[in-house]
Amino acid sequence: MNWTVVQRILGLLLMMFSLTMLPPIAFSIYYDDHSWLPFVEGFGLTLVSGILIWLPVHRSRKDLRLRDGFLVVAAFWTVLGAFGAAPLYFADGLSLSITDAVFESISGLTTTGATILTGLDHLPVSILYYRQQLQWLGGMGIIVLAVAVLPMLGVGGMQLYRAEAPGPVKDTKLTPRITQTAKALWYVYLAFTIACMVSYRLAGMGWFDALCHAFSTVAIGGFSTHDASMAYFDSGIVDCVAIVFMFVAGINFSLHFFAWRYVSVKHYLQDPEFRAYAFMLLSLSAVVVFSLYHYRGLNNPDQTLINGVFQAVSIATTTGFTTENFALWPGALPVLLIFASFIGGSAGSTAGGIKVIRWLLIYKQGAREVVRLIHPNAEIPVKLGNSVIPPRVVDAVWGFFSVYIVVFGVMLLVMMSTGLDQVTAFSAVAATLNNLGPGLGDVTSGFMSLSDTAKWVSVVGMLLGRLEIFTLLVLITPTFWRH
């Protein structure tokens, strides 16, 4: 282990992160909401800590190894959650405990969108903005941002990128240099955010709400500036804008990059994962809408259609916006939607869940077994599109899948042992591990009623979900620490 390198980069990242507490101060001053002080304190604390960590080792110039990459990413997300919580903790108006502040900050950064705050409509503007910004930074990945703006990481940038990027295949680079790949991803991300903000504004939101919701939509987060979430706007057009951008943000960003570079949509249609993703959302929306028609009748068909599609897309992409309390929907719909969040978005997107491509590979293997039973001598490679998937990747998918289930089971048991009922515990674990946000039962509108233990379990779940388990898991294995 290269402690000095890890320490140096961690310090640098913290210093960089401290800068993100400056925009809320500007908002605070502009809107005169008298809550700039916690951000100044948070900024000072983070910056000074960063400098203190960085200064003793700032001359260390070694290369970052693969292992160090895991450690930096895992440590950074954990530390970041803590420092990100600082302004929330310092804010007098909120009077949050440390547990609650960290929960809120991690929920933001991991783009989960579960909240422990109520009365959002009356909170200071700067705090509302800060929560949305946390989601936005976490969406494309703050490490990816760091790789884009800190050129000195070099090859190490690739190690960091790989430890943070979601999906089973992490070697694909859009450009030869990793810093440029990271930059390209952030440009695409930024472009979508601006497009989303303008669309929201045109659909009738105020500029502030448009910006805040653009942040949490494109990041597939789910935080809102209102307790009623998207229902506050009560506008079909706003819902449609949200549907479009949630859908777009759940697509692999490298496809967006190619579409932008070659000015064609050919890449989308040729990509098997995109086709599966679109097919899944379409059929899920259809099932939800028709079930709603079945149970509710056809007295308000347009509204039901929009609400059904909105909720299906919002939950399946793991965003977590709500226009209606879907937990109260009839029949199997609430559980169906929670199940859909296990699929999640595409690899390389800002969405959570297990990712479409993994399910696709698992499905292909199942299909292969069937063919093998019929043709015992057939040679059948697992293919996506026209390319053969190496057995290593297929193995990794199975490994991920089984670990996911084990982690899920353990967390479910711990949650239930804190006194939660089964529906609440199940949906709370699904909501955190899939970075979804809202659950069923007691966690329908937020996690405020949970015990501190359950909140900490949720925090761990959110981090595990965002870093796709293994990045954190390797740290607790003895092999990782052995020299």
Place this chain on the structure above:
Amino acid sequence: MKILILGAGQVGSSAAYHLSREEANEVTVVDMRPDVLRELQDRLDIRTVVGHAAYPDVLERAGAGDADIVVALTNSDETNMVACQIAYTNFRTPTKIARIRSAEYMNAHQLFTQDAIPIDVRISPEQLVCSHIEQLILYPGSSQVLDFAEGRVRLVGAKADRDGLLVGQRIATLKDHIPNTEGRIAAIYRDGKAMLPKGDTVIQEGDEVFFIADRKDIRVFMSEMRRLEDPVRRVVIAGGGNIGVRLALALEQTNQVKLIERDPVRARLISEKLNKAIVLVGDAADEELLLEENIDNIDVFCGLTNSEEANILSSMLAKRLGAHKVMALINRASYVDLVESSTIDIAISPQQVTNGSLLAHVRRGDVVKVHSLRRGAAEAMEAIAHGDKDSSKVVGRKIEDIELPKGTAIVAVVRGDQVIIAHHDTVIESEDHVILFMTDRRKIEHLESLFQVGVSFV
């Protein structure tokens, strides 16, 4: 500079390494073996594409569309030629460099024109390595011999020993030793650290000294650094591969050459090609064979087989049995560090020899030649100065007035046919070939900017 490297073999990987560590380059490597590429991508900040290097769709995926340079380094000449052809026809790539190994293609100059096979630069690592060894044999005692200005000036590296006339004395006394010849000491490496010499620097035993001089004066200078060795007469080459045979062919007229090849069929083939050299069938690490061939009278033993481990071991054995000087072809930099300066006199790194010829084409400014030194840490470069006093940062200025980066020195200037050894008051003129020595490669961007002509010139 966007660079597309085809082939991730030894030459390709090493080119990718050297090119990608320069900030300005974006390197993409194409190869058919995914595992090799994955390993390469772990080490280097590059992009990799799996596929056949000469297929148009693979080239397109690898970004040939906006590549500035295509470097075809696969082990097949034909693939390299076709790849360059496609890069030219489909993608209009400005610079196409290809590795051409077989002499049959290499000698067919009329083939490589824009309307036949559009390859701008052909490099043959085997030939480069072969001529490198030839130079070392021509100047016994040297560890590096680098040509500039088509061989008119040579930069020579040699280890100082106690019999050198200048050793233990200040460099300024060089003029008194050899009054009528012009030359200059470019750099001194002492205990692995570089230093640019001043007049009062004292050369010590064990220093690696790089000096530049006119071709005809090299031997005189060499005697200043170490005891002058007799010209090489008897050479043993271990390994009848491409390099071994080429070297035997080049040396057999002037030297007594013996070539050891293990494979009887191959040995037979080689013996038909060679005229005077003797081909021996056997193992180069066979003590009996070496003794029988009077290894203790051999001036130079070259381990040039495909296996670097075999080269190291057979060279060590030859040295112990009494060969005067042994050289071994070693690819791995870590091996070079292990054996050089202990038992093996000279380690020849094919990558280092090849890299220079690639680097010359990625440099900004009009760079004619680049020689990579000290495993790529240092560089010697020949660049042409253009423009006038207003548009260029070098033309019309005295050398002492040019703002060179630290660790860099202008060592010579070639003006037409005239070789001028640099003094502090030498004035650079337009179209001069300026020869520079850089002890720190990282300063290269600064140096490049010096030789670029300012906008006012256009």
